[in-house]
Amino acid sequence: MDRIDRKLLNLLQRDASRTNAHMADEVGLSPSSCLRRIRRLRQAGIIDRVVAILNPAKAGRRLRAVVTVELRLHGEPNTRQFLDLAAREEAVIQAHAVTGEVDAILMLRLRDMEEYDALCHRLFQGRTNVARYWTMMVIRTAKDETAIPL
Amino acid sequence: MDRIDRKLLNLLQRDASRTNAHMADEVGLSPSSCLRRIRRLRQAGIIDRVVAILNPAKAGRRLRAVVTVELRLHGEPNTRQFLDLAAREEAVIQAHAVTGEVDAILMLRLRDMEEYDALCHRLFQGRTNVARYWTMMVIRTAKDETAIPL
DNA sequence: CTCAGAATGCAATAAAATTGCACGGATGTG
DNA sequence: CACATCCGTGCAATTTTATTGCATTCTGAG
Structure with missing residues (x-):
């Protein structure tokens, strides 16, 4: 290198x-x-893969959101279960377990608010393990790279 | 289409x-x-570009973090100024203005905690416009896509 | 300094992308 | 319903690009 x-x-x-x-x-x-x-x-696996990056607006996914999630039951098996559930949603682009005041963080690519509403119902309401969640809708993006600095 | x-x-x-x-x-x-x-x-611009995705660990960026930022002075010119400052940092992969309890959210790719510390000093301490910030270090990633669902 | 292993450039070859052209299906019009 | 038009398609020829063998050069360890 x-x-x-x-x-x-x-x-x-x-x-x-x-x-x-x-x-x-x-x-x-x-x-x-x-x-x-x-x-x-x-x-060597340094280059993992080569992909096409689409224009989100032209691909019909204008909305972007970040959701932080606090679980009711913490700890390993519960966190994993929630992340797997979230990962199955196509609007969920990224799903991470994190340190800090919340347990998980999700990155969303949404078509519209209707899709957001439906997603929230499936992931956060009903008999899920979610205690609270906070949604941050992206207003403006100043930087958006896939590149990793070397 | x-x-x-x-x-x-x-x-x-x-x-x-x-x-x-x-x-x-x-x-x-x-x-x-x-x-x-x-x-x-x-x-048509639907395909924006084609890029190589690197393996973060093999590229020497093992740490990933999400930082939410509350500014002291809110509103358009101040938010823009902070985002531009953050965007100049190579460890900052994404920088967004968002709705919700905070003003901005940053996605970081870090070499180690030392780099995190230095970054915090530059962006959040001293005479910057940052009131508070919350760091979520990524523990585990269940999903990590660049693809936008169609 | 010397040697071994690795990386390089050149030229030949193989593979892939690109283009011209004629055909066929969908659409709209008289 | 017949007809003209437009757009997308497949084939085959052509151009461009990737790939390989080989001789040479570079690099680092001893």
Whole structure:
């Protein structure tokens, strides 16, 4: 993992659709060398996968929300059970167990408020293990990266 | 945006490294038709970009945290100023203004606690506009998608 | 300094993407 | 219902890109 690897990873984290020859130019290597490095980074699992990022609005998911959740019954099996339940919801993009005043945090991608309402009913109301929950609707996004700083 | 487009987008959101011919097979189209659809989805901006997703641990960013922030001075210019400040930090992956009991929420990718400490000093202490902040360190992740449900 | 292992560049080859073109199905109109 | 038009499709030719073998160069340990 030298300087060139880092440079390649940074390029790939922003735009993985460039041709290998172009990438080689950027880092000052021959196409074959460049390709072999990228392949090595993939096989080592440093590059986990390559994905397409959609425009949320154009994909019909304008709303974004963060929900913090306090459970009634804390501890390992209960937390896991709730997270698994949440993970099954397609609107739930991320589900984490966390430290702090709450037990879990969910990131949502929503079509509209109707979907939010329905989701809350399924996850938070009825006979679920949720004591309280706090919803933060995203008003404005100043930064939104998938890239991990190196 | 018919059924085939949605299928293509779902495939690309999980793995955009497949060959066009493979994708064509998956959706039951010829390679040329498949390619033209993908190109159209890109030009329409539905596909925003294609990126490499790294393994956080192998990239040296084992720690993940969510921080909610209450500002001293609320309202538009102050919130924007704080978000811009936060966005300049490389450990800050996402920065949002939100509704609810807090004003902003930050997603962090951290190397270690030392980096967290330094970041807190820069963003939350001293003469910044932050009244209080709550850190939730991610213990376990049950779901972590970049894909937007269609 | 010397040697072994790893990385590199070049050129040939294989694979993939891209394009032109003709066909077929859906839609709208007289 | 016949007809013209438009859009998407598949095939095959072409161009571009990825991949590999091999000789050379670089790097680090002893």
